[in-house]
Amino acid sequence: MPTTTYRTELKKVRGLGSAIGGPGTDHFWAQRLTAVSNLFVVAFLVYTGLTLAGAPLGEVKAFFGHPFNAIASILVVISTAIHMRLGMQVPVEEYMPHGLKVPFLFLNTFFVIVIAVVGVLSILKLFLGN
């Protein structure tokens, strides 16, 4: 066979890569979807920060006691958590040496879930008033 090929045998057998309707597309799409929602939730996060900068705990409790603020804040957590999880996956996959890749991909998911649960639970507790 005279022609050189850059395709692996496995690639030919499977026919589809990650990019064609596979996890690559899903990752790309979810990253953009949450990038759009992040525009809105980060705007709310900035509003939260400006409202509560230097505020005593009483004001913080009152702020999160409002249903709109509590709902928006939980959306901040969900939207950014998904985006973070997808985003960190990329440098881990690209820069981590072989043996560390999978452990750090696991760690990435664990970290994000812990942050998200802490965030949502804290907001709920403040909303419900203990």
Add this chain to the structure above:
Amino acid sequence: MAEAKPIAGTRPLAPKPMSPHLSIYRFQINMILSIMHRVTGITNYFGSLILAIWIASAATSEQAFNTVSSYLATPLGLVILIGFTWSVMHHMLGGIRHFVWDVGWGFSKPAVKFLSWATLFGSLTLTAIIWGYALSHWGIR
């Protein structure tokens, strides 16, 4: 680069072509911004810890909340918060820039340059506005 091992009974693969990357490029603002997008993304990832600790302290006790708040109000705390804000704004505007590219616009050289500088100055401006307001507000309390 680890060579891919040929599977038994198949032809060995041709060596994959390598791009002469990084070292041969002349400085361009957009390559710095590309790196910055990653760096700020990673910064924001860990910055979320600050927000999580803050909200958790508020949900825990007055004492915990006051402790965390007093740390955040130190000069170092403020520098970290301002840096975090800038990082978020930079990543946000960088994301918008990527959306412009995703729909196929802004690929001419001047447009790429403009979008890159706009991201940089826009992020600094937004950070200045946010913290100008926050600090004056904070001072009043």
